[in-house]
Amino acid sequence: MGRSKKLKHIHSIFKDKAKIIKAKFSITNHTTSAIQIAVLRSTTRSARSPPPDHLISALVSFSNTTRHSALACISTIINRLHHHHQPNVYVALKCLITLHHMFIGGSFVLDEQVMMFQSMTTASYGFLNLSRFVDNTNMQSREFSLWAQWYACFLETSLFTSTVLKCHVSLSKHEFVKKKESLKSCLYIDLFREIEALVSTVEEICKVPKSLHCQKNDIIYEVTRLVGEDYRMIQYHIMIRLTELSDRVHNLSTNESSKLIRCLERLETCKAGLSDLFSNRMRNEAFWDLVTELMVKLMKLKEGREVKSLCWKMIEYETESTQFKQLLVLAT
Template identity: 35%
Template sequence: MGQRKKLRDIVGAVKDRGSLFKASLSAKPAVSATRATVVRATTHKSAAAPAEHRVAAVLSLGLGSGITASACIWYLTARLHRTRNAFVALKCLFALHGIMIHRSPHDQNLRLYSFAFEGKNFLNLCKFNDDFDEEAKEYSSWVRWYAATLEQSLIASHALGYVLSSSSSSPCSQAKREYKRERMRAATSSDLMRELEVLVSSLEQVSDVPGSLHLRKNDLVYEVVRSVCQDYRMIRCEVCSRVEELGSEERSGSLSFGHLTRLLSALERIEGCRERLASLFVNKANADGLWDLIPRTKEKVLGLMRGGDQSSTVVPGGAWLPWRDRFSFNALTTVL
C-alpha cells in the first residue's frame, strides 16, 4: 500500500508539472500567471495544507478586479470538477472559501455568486468519490460535506441580501447586536422567519459532518474545519439576532399561529444540531448565549400556542384578547 501511495504522489506531481507547463503556453501573461497560481495552491501533494504564501497569492487574485477575480474562480472551479483526487478537491474548495469569507459583505458583483445562482450548480459534488483506498474515501466524504456547506452558505447570503464575510466573523459584540436588533425591528415577521429557516439549514449542514472526525488531525482537514468555524460564528450571530427579535414581547404577541409553528420547528432544529456542532469544533462555549436563548424562546412560543396568559395580544382598540379570540366569530363561521 505504501508503494502505491508513493506512485500516486509521483503521478500527481507529474500532472501538476504538466498543468504548469500548459499554463505557460498561454499567449496572455495574465492568464498564464493566474492558472499557474491556482495549480501551485492546489497540488496533488498528499494531504498537506497549501503553504500560506500560495493561499495568499490566490486570495490576491480572487479578491482583485472583476476580470481577475472571475478568471481565478473559473480556473479553481474547472480544476475542482476535473480532479478525482480528494486532496486537490479540498484545496480548491479551501481557496474558494477563502475568497468568499474575505469578500466585502456588500459585494454582489462577485462572479462566484453568479455561478451559484445561474443554474450552474458548481458546488454540487454529492457524487464525488476518490476510491484509491479506504482513507481516500474518507477524505471524499469531507469533500462532499465541505462543498455542500459552502453551497448552503451562498444560499444564506443570497437570502439575506449580503455576503457573510470575515468582517462579521468576530463575536457578536453588544454594539453589533444592538445594530442588528434595529434592523430586525424594521423587518416583517415573514421575512425574519424566511431568513431564520435558511440560516438554520446552514447550521444543519455544518453539523452534518462526516463520521471520520479523527481526520481533523490532518493539516488540510484542520484548516478546512477552522475556516468553516468562521462561517459558523457568523451564522450563530445572525440566528441570535432573529430569534431575539421574533421572541421579543413586542413581536411574539402578534405572530400568527403559522409563524409560531415555524418558529418552534426552527428552534427544535437548532437544538438538534448542538451536540454534533460541539463534537466538530470541540468547543461548548456559549459566549453569544444562543444555547440559553433557544429554550427560553421555545418556552415562550409553546405558551403562546397553548393559549395561556402569554397568548394574549393587542387589537386596534387597545384591548387584550387571548389567542382563541383573535378572530371574529363571523370569520370563523365563514371558514367553516
C-alpha cells in the same frame, strides 16, 4: 503495492509541474496565467497539507481587482476541481478551501458570485457537483471523500443563505452593526425566511461524516476550522434575529409562533452534533440560552392563547345552550 503508490506520487508531482510550465508559457494574458499558476500551486496533488496562506492571499487579491479576474479565479478553481483524469481528494479539498477563502475575502458583489456558480452548474447536484465524488486510492482517500462531499454541500448551502440574507455569512464588525440596525424595520416574513435559511445551514453542518477522528489530519482540521468560523458568525446572525423577534413576540400570529417554535426545535436537535464536531469550542452558552428563553416564551404564549380560545368556546357553548333552553320554553 508500496512501489505503485510511490510511482503514482512521483507521477502526480511531474503532472502538476508540467501544468505550471504550460501556464507560464501560454499565450493568455499575464493575469490569467498568474491565476492559473497560483491555483495549481495551491492545489497540488503531492502535498497533503492545506493550501499555503500566501497563495490563498494572492488569489483573493486577484479576485478583488476586476470582475474579469474574479471570474477567472472562480472558473480556474472549478475546472481544477472537476477536470482531472483521476479523482484526487486532496486536490478537491484544497479547491474547496480556496473557494471558501474567496467567499470570505472576495469583495465582488454577492449576486455576481451566485450567477458565476449557477452558470457553471452542469447537473442537479449543486453547483460544486461533488455529491458522487469518490477517490478510491485507499481507505483514507475514500474516508476523506465523504468530507469533500460534505464540505461542498456546506459551501453551496452557505452561499444560498448569504443570498437570502443579502450579505455574506461572514461580516466585518462594522457591517454586522449596520445589519443589526436594519433588522428593526424588517417584516416578519423576511425575518422568518432568513432564520430558516440560517437553521438549514446549521443542519447541513450537522451532516458531517461520522469519522470525526479524521480531524487529526491537517487538511481536515483546516476544513473544520473554516466551517467552525462560519458557524460562529451564523450564531450571531441567528441571535440578532431571534432577539428582534423576542421583542415582537406578542405581536406574532398563532401561525407565526408555531413556525418559529418548529425552527427552534430544529436548532435544538443540532446542539449535540455541533458539540461533538467542534469539541465544545463553539459552545456560546448565550446563544443556546436565548434559544431556550425564546422557546419558553413562545410556549407560554401558545398555552395562554389556547386557554383563552378554550374559554371563548365554553362561553359560546353556554350562550348557545341558554338560547336553546329559552327557545324550548317559548315553544312549550
